[in-house]
Amino acid sequence: KNRGKSPLNMSSPEFKEMSFASNLYETSEWVDGDTIRTAMGQGFNNFSPAVMCRYISIIANRGEKYDFHLLNRMVTDNEVLEYAPRYSTIGSEISEHSWDVLYTGMYRCVSGQNGTARSIFQGFPIEVAGKTGTAEQIDTRPEHTSFGGFAPFDEPEVAVYVMIPFSDSKATSSPATILARKVLESYFKLDSEIEPVTPVNGLTE
DSSP states (O other): OOTTTOSSBOOOHHHHHHHHTTOSSSOOOOOHHHHHHHHTTOTTOBOOHHHHHHHHHHHHTTTEEEOOOOOOEEEOSSOEEEOOOOEEEOOTTSOHHHHHHHHHHHHHHHHSTTOTTHHHHTTOSSOOEEEEEEEOOOTTSOEEEEEEEEESSSSOOEEEEEEEEEEEOSSSSOHHHHHHHHHHHHHTTOOOOOOOOOOOOTTOO
16 A cells, blocks of 8 residues: 555565555565565665665765765855765675675676676776666666766765666667766766767677
């Protein structure tokens, strides 16, 4: 009865049971497929782009979680008060090796030979770490595309998350990833172009 109404929730057996308890056509039992979909970030997960960007920021900072804020500073007739961001540290149980594995995977997504964001970030002068995403809804409508990442890879300064509903037209590679690149271009004051990708003829390889 609460299905689809929660603005923020993490996919879990408890949430599925609550959502499907009164539905006669779908089971509320948690199955292996639910675990797989949840691990991929789908399932019953429901997060806003702002929350996802904060999540990317936590990864970039290896566990430092900054509070949401819009305030930069306060200016009065007599003084300028700079805002000091508040943060806490989470994930103390995560080993450095695990952080490194996560970083490597996100780096390869953008710069690796088989990275799903490689073609869009090819030629970008700053190393970026990220993850593309495609979420299906129904067969008769385009899929939703997303990209979350941070840059520079070695010394992160900025995190970005873009989600564009119904944007996968199959004619353009991940519109969300393209927009994320443009956001990073603006932040770093770059004037770069996405390099055209030369199609590979598999018959001649």
